[in-house]
Amino acid sequence: MKKVKVIPFIQKEKTFFLLSYDPREIIKLVEFPEAGKVQDTQRPWDLSRVKEISQYVAGLINLDLSKMKDRSKRKAKGFIPNCPILNIHGNVKIIEENDEYFILLPETIDDISSSKGNVEILDGQHRLISFDSDQLNENFKSHELFQMGYVICNDLTQDEKTEIFIFSNEKQKTVDKNVLRQLMRWLHLLSDNEEDLYDLVVKLNKDTYSPLKGRISVGGEKVKHSFKILQVIKILEKSKTITTLTNQKKLKLEKHFKVLCNYLKAWEHVFPGKFNHPSHTLGKISGLRYVMYLFPTISEILKDQRKKTTVQNLEPILSTLRNSILTDKFFESSENNTDLLAFRGETSTINLSEKHGGILKSIYINSNDEFDPNN
Template identity: 30%
Template sequence: MDVHQYDKAFYTGKINPRILVCMTDQSIDVSTLQDAQRPLEKNHLQDIADYVSPRTKGMLPASVMIGTRDDRLKLQQEIAPDGTVRYFIFFPETPEEARQYENSIDIIDGQHRLFAFANKYRDAEMKDSTIYEVPFSLFITPDLRTRRQLFTVTNEKQKSVNPNLLLFLKRQLDMLNQVEMAYYPVVDSLNGVENSPLRGRIIMSAEKIAKGYKAKELIKILDKAKLSQFRVAGEALTVEGMVKVISTYLNAWEIFYGLEYQHPGKETMTKISGLRYILLLLPTFLDYSVSRREKFTKEFVLSVIQKLADCKGLAEGQTLFDRSLEFRGEGATVKMAADDATELKSYLADLDSEGFNPFA
């Protein structure tokens, strides 16, 4: 079908993507620098290949945008019985025929979707005989001005979906991945239960909450802390158990520093960077509770926070959040939390052993 927009025309149709990919520049590979495309990303290619495999039967309804490079693909027309003009192009029908058309098309948009059907990426169960077609929009040897317009509309004018909103939509469609399934219920409960310091403070989709904490970011932090892997008497924590632990833990930090997540200010502790640092230390606190056979109460957490402050040699008036540079970037905060956790474990071990040296 021909489509006209002002003085430009393009044509739409459908095609077997396993054939179409053979008609592209076969020298293009992962990380290859291209003139008007970002480099292919192997993980993204594999994700799409897995998605469209016969196991998951994923659909790709959005059109691939392509342009001819030369006259090997000829646009032809015929007059229909009703007098209308119909346009068509004879595409190759087998991989062998397609090789004669190698490098006859440029991919303007959709290269990852198309290259996911290349032999090196596509699922072994995706046979040549498996029925799978993709829609396309075809431009006949587009000039530079047209290519610039298409580049702009497909790259600069597109507004990506808010990752946090995307997480919410995936939850509604039952499409969460394994990590998200493990922690989404925890974050959702933390946002709703009455005794949670984060109640009503978590942005679950795209709602506006001043100085709120995004659900996607909290899930990422909890996964980094490996909270779902913590075991008590060989049993993993339930969702309710994790919510109770996190609520007790955060409440103790609020008491220790006289701050509230319900009323965040300029203090680092109530920002996402401070919350990241605190939550990444949680497994160390839990491990110590188990090793000491002490209940995980606010009083216990308060005592360990004090030991952490002593371990860091903080003077009166100083806090664990004074190291501003380490809280400016996620990587620096993660490293600081890991270093402090290691230092705290050693400090607690020395306290419990009262400095006993078996080799003295």
């Protein structure tokens, strides 16, 4: 057996140890079931997650954690600096010599075979299973030096193993996706188009001209009645608002920021006390979704009228919407008010917006003359 030095640390009279070792060797000592099988102190492991980590370690994942279809993005190095938690027993044991501690790890094929199952994974099973010989990506060089850190627990009881698993998983919070997007922007990991759109939404949140100033949570901060930046970005993209603004060209930050603000200001003027008021349907994320899905249609109407996207030109169109469709009665809460209930779901909100956009088009559009109101 091979002696490898470990560093002890004590928590409430229980001694744990820190180990640095090759995961390709550690996983040989773990007896894990097939993917999807129930385990005593672990969740069923997922094959696709293991393969994803294997690709990451092999350098086949972009730094935005997407597959490397876009070669222009920065390639991940494949670092895994966080530590799996292991419980050892049987042949794999801790010994003390001259006030130092060592773990005994098998080296020969026979020792490895007889020690199979003497290492249990309490946390980090997907990371470790990705280093199993059957899961390692072929692009990962077998001779490449790759060590990981481990927290070693020695002969834990079933209750202790269960507690560690629960704390390591249920009690931990994932990083807010808005925070990750902010970090990616700072590190220039976004594409040019993604950066432009991110900067546009940040400006909508910061600039005093914007009706949405202060209403967008950009970096995971707690803002009362706020929209998350990824929500707003998704709405601008899926509603084809950005495509309408750019006409398939590059986003022009200042110019298109003003167009969007004019549009939102017109909503504020025509629907005072409703649009952008957190307690009203039009002031919630579903209301913003409805408003932005109408933008391409209203832009099309202005194009037909050969008018620019100004507050003054937008107000008559929105007034028609208010007087004929979004009346005070429309917003009266009732179980029979199916249109108002549509705001409770994303798909139904989109469908309602498209329905109302069709009504506006039938009222206003009379020709196919070419005119771009946003440029």
